[in-house]
Amino acid sequence: MNQQDLLAVVREYGSPVYVYDASKIEAQYKRLHDAFKKVKQLKINYAVKALSNISILKLLSSLGSGMDTVSIQEVRLAMEAGVAPNQIIYTPNGVSMEEIERAASLGVQINIDNLSILEQFGAKHPEIPVCIRINPHVMAGGNTNISVGHIDSKFGISIHQMPHIKRIVENTNMTINGIHMHTGSDILDIEVFLYASEILFQAATHFDNLEFIDFGSGFKVPYKAGDIETNIEELGEKLSKRFNAFCKEYGKDLTLAFEPGKFLVSEAGKFLVKVNVVKQTTSTVFAQVDSGFNHLIRPMLYGSQHEIENVSNPKGRQRFYSVVGYICETDTFANNRRIAEIREGDILAFSNAGAYCFTMSSNYNSRYRPAEILWYKEKAHLIRKRETFDDIIRNQIAITL
Numbered sequence: 001m002n003q004q005d006l007l008a009v010v011r012e013y014g015s016p017v018y019v020y021d022a023s024k025i026e027a028q029y030k031r032l033h034d035a036f037k038k039v040k041q042l043k044i045n046y047a048v049k050a051l052s053n054i055s056i057l058k059l060l061s062s063l064g065s066g067m068d069t070v071s072i073q074e075v076r077l078a079m080e081a082g083v084a085p086n087q088i089i090y091t092p093n094g095v096s097m098e099e100i101e102r103a104a105s106l107g108v109q110i111n112i113d114n115l116s117i118l119e120q121f122g123a124k125h126p127e128i129p130v131c132i133r134i135n136p137h138v139m140a141g142g143n144t145n146i147s148v149g150h151i152d153s154k155f156g157i158s159i160h161q162m163p164h165i166k167r168i169v170e171n172t173n174m175t176i177n178g179i180h181m182h183t184g185s186d187i188l189d190i191e192v193f194l195y196a197s198e199i200l201f202q203a204a205t206h207f208d209n210l211e212f213i214d215f216g217s218g219f220k221v222p223y224k225a226g227d228i229e230t231n232i233e234e235l236g237e238k239l240s241k242r243f244n245a246f247c248k249e250y251g252k253d254l255t256l257a258f259e260p261g262k263f264l265v266s267e268a269g270k271f272l273v274k275v276n277v278v279k280q281t282t283s284t285v286f287a288q289v290d291s292g293f294n295h296l297i298r299p300m301l302y303g304s305q306h307e308i309e310n311v312s313n314p315k316g317r318q319r320f321y322s323v324v325g326y327i328c329e330t331d332t333f334a335n336n337r338r339i340a341e342i343r344e345g346d347i348l349a350f351s352n353a354g355a356y357c358f359t360m361s362s363n364y365n366s367r368y369r370p371a372e373i374l375w376y377k378e379k380a381h382l383i384r385k386r387e388t389f390d391d392i393i394r395n396q397i398a399i400t401l
């Protein structure tokens with residue numbers, strides 16, 4: 001997918017538009033898989049919320065990936081993409097007992113993250129095995145610093161509540177078939193991650209019927225030059241060894257599971273926008289593009305820095321720009337960024353636009369959500385049409401006044 005390909009996509013499908021490179025997704029999947037090749041049973045469950053287009057789900061499923069879902073709608077999307085229920089894990093947070101029962105009735109693996117639902121579910125459905133989400137209270141903070149954090153996190157059942165978990169399991173006679181953690185923080189320091197894993201192994205010894213241990217995600221990918229990225233190969237080497245040793249102690253070959261989102265799809269995505277206006281103020285040159293935080297909210301929400309390239313004028317003289325959107329709200333994509341000279345009408349490409357970009361988009365300012373393209377086998381495939389005015393008006397009801 002080179003610059004000419006990107007420009008051709010805009011010519012054919014207009015802007016703004018998201019483009020995903022299938023070969024990059026495949027390469028990342030393979031890289032993670034290879035890093036853990038010494039483990040007998042590895043399961044990668046793609047975190048659907050990162051990028052939930054059903055063509056992306058089909059692509060990942062064709063590579064052998066399962067799906068990690070956080071809502072009943074994501075479960076349905078995965079099934080719509082042809083994924084078998086036993087290849088889907090459902091890891092919600094704070095949802096109703098009814099929704100969990102619906103997911104269970106579809107035959108997906110349930111992962112429970114609070115004692116109240118664990119007790120209710122176990123009492124009502126002791127025959128359905130469940131996974132439990134543990135909060136190990138380990139948080140990566142700085143280089144070798146292991147801090148006991150997230151004590152008040154809303155995610156997971158505290159590791160300190162293990163006696164309570166065991167009492168519920170005994171009282172209800174339910175089966176725990178998996179144990180899980182997902183701290184949500186970036187894995188920058190492998191030693192910190194391994195330390196959290198030890199807590200999970202320790203927790204695992206309390207259950208006799210485990211089939212898998214799920215280490216969640218948090219794999220970090222680079223967004224800009226100099227960013228630290230999780231060393232997957234080193235993690236694979238170290239965790240595989242420890243996992244295999246644990247399986248020996250446990251007396252059974254368990255499945256090692258992960259549920260990466262960002263790692264698999266972030267770098268595969270480009271977001272293409274057109275420059276509407278170049279505007280000088282007293283101190284700044286603004287490039288105003290035909291998008292805003294309605295389409296890509298990460299810079300405003302998280303302060304994320306997506307690289308921006310001028311694909312229309314890649315050899316232009318480097319100048320400094322603030323790239324902003326067109327919605328009536330401060331929607332800064334980048335401040336004082338060095339970019340090849342920008343002219344009105346140029347196409348800019350944002351990098352790392354695969355994960356948490358389209359899925360977090362909205363109709364704010366009554367704008368349409370962009371089209372999505374999958375670049376697959378050297379060709380652009382439209383995988384989501386751009387919205388139209390019908391989509392804006394569809395569920396609105398004009399009452400008689």
Ligand SMILES: *Cc1c(COP(=O)(O)O)cnc(C)c1O
Pocket residue numbers: 047049050068070091182216217218219259260261262263355
């Ligand atoms: C969001 C999420 C993930 C994926 O996290 P990434 O940082 O995108 O890899 C994995 N597991 C659960 C439970 C999640 O909520």
